[in-house]
Amino acid sequence: MPLPKIPTQLADKVDLTKEPKADYRQPSKKASPKKAETLAIPEVKVSQADEAITKTSTSTSKKMAKKTSTGERKLFVLDTNVLLHDPSSIFRFQEHDIFLPMVALEELDHHKKGMTEVARNARQVSRTLDDLCSEVNDLLAGIPLDCLGNKEATGQLWFQTSKLDDPLSIQLPDSKADNMILSVVQSLHNQFPARAVILVSKDINMRLKARALGLKAEDYLNDHSIEDSDLIYEGSVLLPDNFWTRHAKDMESWTQAGTTFYKIRGPLVNNFRVNEFVYFEGDNPLYAQVKEVSGKTAVLATIRDYTHPKNNVWGVSARNREQNFALNLLMNPDIDFVTLLGQAGTGKTLLALAAGLTQVLETKRFTEIIMTRVTVPVGEDIGFLPGTEEEKMQPWMGALEDNLEFLNTQARKDSSIQWERSLSKEIIQSHIKVKSMNFMRGRTFLNKFVIIDEAQNLTPKQMKTLITRAGPGTKIVCLGNIAQIDTPYLTEGSSGITYVVDRFKGWQHSGHVTLQKGERSRLADYASDAL
Template identity: 60%
Template sequence: MPLPTLPSKLGATLSADEIKQAPKATPPKSVLMPASPTLSTQSAQTAPKKVVSPAPASQATNPPTTPQPTAPKAVENTTAVASVANKKLFVLDTNVLLHDSNCLFKFEEHDVFIPMIVLEELDHQKKGLSEVARNARQVSRHLEALTAEHDITQGIALNSAGHIEARGQLFFQTTALNAKLPIHLPMGVADNAILHVVHALKQQHPDKHVVMVSKDINMRLKARALGIPTEDYKHDHVLDDSDLLYEGARELPEDFWQTHGNQMESWQQGGITFYKVQGPLCAELSVNEFVYSEQEPGLVAQVKQVTHHKAVLATIRDYSHSKNNVWGITARNREQNFALNLLMNPDCDFVSLLGQAGTGKTLLALASALTQTLETQLYNEIIITRATVPVGDEIGFLPGTEEEKMAPWMGALEDNLEVLHLGNNRLSALNNDANRNSTMDMIRAHIKIKSMSFMRGRTFQNKFLIIDEAQNLTPKQMKTLVTRAGPGTKIVCMGNIAQIDTPYLTEGSSGLTYVVDRFKGWPHAGHITLQRGERSRLADYANEAL
């Protein structure tokens, strides 16, 4: 009877049938003394051979047919050697620590090295109430926890403070590291000092793969010019290509009904028609994603449920018709109709809107907020905030209260309020100045403008929270804002990832991209990318030509 094959990979086990087929061999009576756990691998393999007791003559003539289980050990040793060979030593720039205070624990099995000049720069950045100062203080706390009971001159296990995902070691610069670079650089600059340290580490440890990690593009360019391996910190990158970002809507193929409508079920409930279809495309759909088909008979629907190769589609409300207007506003294109269906759905707690300037993001969000706050009274207040990142130079200190300081950043709010107020009262008798002013005062009484600097620790209940210019937020800032939501609160994030003004943020690492990707498929969240501008023909042409 042939023997069962050995496991092909580490950790593989034999099946029940293979165990039954294996011949039962009598184990030899020779006793192997267990190796001491303090011995090295080599000694553990050689020491037992010296203490093997001689086997009886009967067993010597009839050796067991089952081979000794040495193959898995060989596989394990080979895997361990390969893991050590692929291990890297990452030298962190200061901006990486200031960008993500938990970055020390994001390098898996690789080691981390921190130069002394980085600790010096962290000390200069720790004062203040900004996000950078907060991250600098948090990094210092992590380093203190790691070095509290360890010798700093030796490598410190990164998982010693409880971060089990980090399997590497942390090293500090404890001696002077000087190396002559191919190009002379002045030593008074912190970036140049870090480059000298990385170059010296490469010469001292030629067997290790030393890589410098920096968020500074110019720093990486200087490193490449000097022949130093360098990488960007990519742990917070959601996507490498913004074109792959989830759009929230897709066009169905022409043969959709031929391939998915053979066993279709349909029913009506509450004025909505539901379709239960099955086919290969269903597995690619996400809950609350919009689908449409321009082929006869035509379909515009929203995905309500996805299970394996089956999906439930539901028709949506047509907000392009004047009878379904929202605070006097109707949808002018397909994507705006999708956005209003998400904004007006009370079961959708989180909505994200992407689109270039003039696509109507702020107008649609504000119109739906006013309707659900003042008419249906689903929410008791509208809160608007945004990232205060200037496009040009700072204009200096702004006097006044919190709302007065935020007023210059809320010009878009005032513009849209004027459009909504005129559109809602255009056909009414409230067009005189007195009534118009009183109505605007009532609207403004339900709108609060808040700064993100004071959001930590707050809880919003039954609020309609609008986060404008969300592309300038980091993933950590976005998490801080979204977790402020209490019972009955709806959050709308809007922005254009092509207009990022925050340093070290890209389209792939923006907080807006982060939440779009993380909330995809959650039954109480929706996203739509607005495609066509509706501001004016001049604005549309400028977006294309400039």
């Protein structure tokens, strides 16, 4: 029986003598006869896949354009640094859509290894994207951002599923990730001319390049607690001259445990916050703290005068109004969380240490002082440091040593102080523990006086990690100067200390004071203003 003929159906469809169809993954080249034979079958399959992708991409583009034909919903292209800075950033754009370039996913993969904050954020973003993708069957149709329960995000998430490399108006290196993202933004801008396509990046140079190319670019501002640093809650307010004439009607007053209380009514009551300080200077000065706000009435309580030497704290007396307010918060057992802002030399660390030593060694309210700070160098890093955890932290705690030396000197000068204040420096330091922030997760502090120095260099997430370590009987004091932020991508509005000041204002067990006047030296005061 004769053998059947070799089927020629595939050869009929593919003509190896013709030039293969151009593919977007490769530059258009004329195939050589030798390579054409080996690439013939894969070329057919790739061409069929490309045709399907092209049809799907076209229909997807029509869906994206149809939903936003009015131009109300914007399309935000996220840079990788936005995802690494805030892992939940894709849910912060309300009704607008999010587009993730493929190169951003590549950069996420490069940053996912390690134990740093950036690596943790990269892994969290990857897990979130994986959960979103598991909720839908067709990624090309878009992913509803509210499918995981984030009801405030009503837009859709789109991944880059085809090549988008429209030429830029300026020739830039194609191998750089930033330029690849700019090319994606340019392609989306050309594809949806009636829609606002905006690049969101924390990189200033990236935004500058985008604007130079005629593309819209914005900073990621959702992590900003406030838009202007001048709007930061100060913790104290000056009462107007006509305060008593407008608020003394039907006023009630009483005295309890040496403190005078005033129950007032008037137009300013609605602006008061619990634990906010109010003051009136003149012939009849008033320095009080808001204890309660209920409807149209408020209760004010006079504060203790720590400017008087008899009320000194570990030999330290308040030198100005704001320092007096700060010591009232630091020494109040009902206040669990205190934030102090101020420029260099205003006495933040000194007041916190003096209050801590008094309540640890005299009143025995706390068992010890724990001090920590973020290790961000001002200049070049000096590398790894030898020794134990506390020995490694000592170079970062120069402020602690300086203030302890001052407090010890003040204690020896005052002959009327109790014996506890004249303790040796070694005994005092034995009640002060210096800890690294890297090992705070999972810990619980019981009856501790915790001082977080240089808190302006902390992110909101790091601040949350530290504050949630507080156990029963613990007091946390955050010190910072938002004019000296050394952490990249953090600004005055997005700093962790700004975040907690805004979130804790008005809570009955927290207080805040912004220190205004420097008390270090006349040279330091002039340098802060002139430089």
